[in-house]
Amino acid sequence: MLDWGSAWSKITTAATSGEGPDISQLGTTWVAAIAAMGALRPFTAEEIAAMGGAENFVEASWQTCNPVGSGFTVAIPWFVDTRAIIYRKDVLEKVGLDPDEAFATWDSFDAALARIKEAREAGEVETYPIGFPGKNDWNVLHNFAPWVWGAGGEMLNPGNTAAVFNSPEAIEGFKFYASLFTKGYTPPDVLELNSAQVDGMFPSGEVAMIISGPWMVKNSRTSEDEGGFAGSVAAENFAVHEIPAGPAGRFTFVGGSDLTVWNSSQHQEEAVEFVKFLVSKESQIRYGGNIGMLPAVKEALADPTFKDDPDYGVFVQAVEHGKSYPAIAAWGPLESAMVKNLGALWDVDLLLAQQRPGGRHQQRGPQHPHLRRRRQRRNAGGRDRPGPAAQPPFPRTRARPHADAPPLGRPHLRRRHALGDDVAAGPRDHQHHPGGLAAPALPEALLAHRAQHPLGHHHPHHLAAAPLQHDHAPLRPADGPRGPLRRLGH
Numbered sequence: 001m002l003d004w005g006s007a008w009s010k011i012t013t014a015a016t017s018g019e020g021p022d023i024s025q026l027g028t029t030w031v032a033a034i035a036a037m038g039a040l041r042p043f044t045a046e047e048i049a050a051m052g053g054a055e056n057f058v059e060a061s062w063q064t065c066n067p068v069g070s071g072f073t074v075a076i077p078w079f080v081d082t083r084a085i086i087y088r089k090d091v092l093e094k095v096g097l098d099p100d101e102a103f104a105t106w107d108s109f110d111a112a113l114a115r116i117k118e119a120r121e122a123g124e125v126e127t128y129p130i131g132f133p134g135k136n137d138w139n140v141l142h143n144f145a146p147w148v149w150g151a152g153g154e155m156l157n158p159g160n161t162a163a164v165f166n167s168p169e170a171i172e173g174f175k176f177y178a179s180l181f182t183k184g185y186t187p188p189d190v191l192e193l194n195s196a197q198v199d200g201m202f203p204s205g206e207v208a209m210i211i212s213g214p215w216m217v218k219n220s221r222t223s224e225d226e227g228g229f230a231g232s233v234a235a236e237n238f239a240v241h242e243i244p245a246g247p248a249g250r251f252t253f254v255g256g257s258d259l260t261v262w263n264s265s266q267h268q269e270e271a272v273e274f275v276k277f278l279v280s281k282e283s284q285i286r287y288g289g290n291i292g293m294l295p296a297v298k299e300a301l302a303d304p305t306f307k308d309d310p311d312y313g314v315f316v317q318a319v320e321h322g323k324s325y326p327a328i329a330a331w332g333p334l335e336s337a338m339v340k341n342l343g344a345l346w347d348v349d350l351l352l353a354q355q356r357p358g359g360r361h362q363q364r365g366p367q368h369p370h371l372r373r374r375r376q377r378r379n380a381g382g383r384d385r386p387g388p389a390a391q392p393p394f395p396r397t398r399a400r401p402h403a404d405a406p407p408l409g410r411p412h413l414r415r416r417h418a419l420g421d422d423v424a425a426g427p428r429d430h431q432h433h434p435g436g437l438a439a440p441a442l443p444e445a446l447l448a449h450r451a452q453h454p455l456g457h458h459h460p461h462h463l464a465a466a467p468l469q470h471d472h473a474p475l476r477p478a479d480g481p482r483g484p485l486r487r488l489g490h
Contacts, residue, residue, distance in 0.1 A: 012037070015037040015038075016037060016039075020039055020264045022262060023260065023274060026258050028256055029332065030332075031075045031327060032064075032067040032068070035329070039262055041260075042072040042073060043074070050276060057076075057077045058294075061077035061256055061324065066327060068160060068327050068328050074260060075258035075259060077258055077279070078257045079284075080255075080293060080296050080319060082213065082252050082294065083146065083252050083318070084243060085210075085211055086212050086238070086240055087099065088127070088234060090237040091237070097115060097116075104244060105245050106176055108244065112129075113129040114129075116128075117129050117185055127208040128185065128186055129207070130180060130207055130210065131190050131202070131210050132180070132181075132190065134181075135342070135347065136191075136194050137193075138195070139195050140342050142253045143211070145253045146252050147246065148169075148174065149246075150173060150246025150249065151169045151170065151176070153165065155338070156326055160328050165338060173246065178346075178349060187206055187207065191346050199219075203229035203232055203235070204234075205234060213292075213293075214293055214311075217311040240311045242314060242321065250321045251321050252318045252319075252323075253323065254319060254323060256294075256296060284300035288305075294319065301319070
C-alpha cells in the first residue's frame with residue numbers, strides 16, 4: 001500500500017530495480033519520466049486496436065501516453081480530470097446576469113464578478129463572487145494554465161527545448177487570473193487555502209462560483225451523510241459553465257490518470273487483458289460515474305450518462321477545448337520550477353496586501369452574520385468545515401510546502417473502488433526525473449504589475465492541517481494461472 005508522500009520514491013525505486021508491479025496507475029505527467037527509466041512495457045498496435053485505437057480516446061489524454069520522440073505508446077488513458085466553472089444560479093439571477101453572457105469572454109467574466117461584488121457590498125447577496133486556491137495548493141500550475149493558453153501563451157516552445165511562460169502572451173494570462181484576487185472578488189483568505197478547502201466554500205455559501213472538476217457534480221447529488229451536499233441551497237442552484245474564452249480562444253486543463261503495464265511483470269498478457277477491461281465502454285461508464293470523473297474513452301464519454309446530463313455534459317464539452325502538458329521526461333523539474341515562481345507571484349500579492357493601508361488583511365468588509373458563523377465553525381473544525389462533500393472523489397492531502405506536495409497532472413486518489421486499488425502519487429519535486437529544463441525567473445514586468453495593481457483587503461488565516469487520507473496500492477488483475485500477481489511495496 002502506498003501513500004502520496006512515498007509513492008514517487010517507491011515507484012522510481014521499482015523502476016530502477018526491476019521489481020515493479022504488473023499494472024500501475026500513473027498521473028499523466030509521470031508517464032514520460034517512468035518510461036524513460038525503461039520500466040514500462042509498450043502496447044502493441046494490435047493491443048491498441050483491440051481497445052478501439054488511438055481515436056477512441058480523448059486526444060489530450062492520449063498524448064500523455066506517448067512520450068515525445070519515443071515512437072511508443074506506453075500507457076492507456078483511464079479517466080479524465082478537467083475543469084469548468086461551478087456557479088450558483090440563484091445568485092446570478094438575483095444580480096441580473098445571464099450565464100451565457102457572463103461566461104462568454106474574459107471581459108464579460110470580469111464584469112460579472114464586479115457586479116456580484118457590488119451586490120455583496122450593497123447587501124443584495126451574501127456571497128463573494130468567486131473562490132480559488134493559492135500557493136498552498138497542489139494544482140497551482142493547473143489553475144493558471146487555462147488563462148495562459150487563453151491569452152495565446154504556452155509553457156514550452158514548439159520543440160519542447162525551452163520554457164516560454166514568460167512571453168508577453170503568457171504574462172497577460174497570469175495577470176488576468178491574479179487580478180481576480182487583487183480586485184477583491186475572492187474571500188480575503190482564499191490564497192492560503194487549497195482546492196478541497198475552496199471547494200468547500202461553495203456548499204457553505206461563501207462564494208457564488210468556483211473553478212473545479214466533475215467530482216463536484218457527484219457531491220451535489222450525494223447526501224450529507226454520505227459526504228455530499230445534496231438538498232442544500234447550493235445543490236438546488238448548482239450549475240456548470242465552461243471557462244470563458246480569452247483573446248486566443250477557450251481552453252481548459254485536461255489531466256487524469258493512465259494505466260501502465262510494467263516490463264518486470266511476469267503476467268503481461270493478463271495485465272493487458274485487465275487494461276482492456278478497464279477501458280471497455282461499460283467499465284468506463286460505471287467507474288466514471290462512481291468516482292465523479294469523466295471517462296477517457298470517447299464512446300463512454302458520448303453515453304447519455306455523461307453527454308446528456310445538464311452538469312456532466314458541460315464538462316464533456318470542456319474536454320473538446322482541453323489541453324495537456326508535453327509528455328517529456330523533464331516535465332517534472334520544469335513544473336516544479338514553475339510552481340515555485342507562481343507561488344512567488346501569490347507571495348507578492350499577499351505581501352503588498354498586508355503592507356497597504358486599508359489592505360486586505362486590515363479589513364474584511366461587510367459579512368453577513370450567518371456566513372460569519374459558518375466561517376468560525378469551519379475554522380474551528382465544526383460542521384461547515386470543508387470535508388468529504390467539498391472534495392473530489394479522492395480525499396486530498398493537507399496543504400504542505402511545495403517540496404512535499406503531490407505532483408500535478410492528475411487528480412489525487414481518494415479511496416479504493418470495486419474495480420481495484422488505486423495507486424498513489426508522490427512528491428511534486430520529481431527528483432528522479434532524467435534530464436531537466438531551466439525555467440525562467442518570474443518576469444520583472446509581472447512583479448512590477450503586482451506593485452501597481454490596486455489591492456483589496458486581506459485577513460491572515462491559519463489553517464488546521466487535515467490528516468493524510470491516502471492509502472492505496474497498484475491496480476492488478478485477478479490472480480492468474482501462474483500464481484498471485486505482485487504488488488508494489490510487497
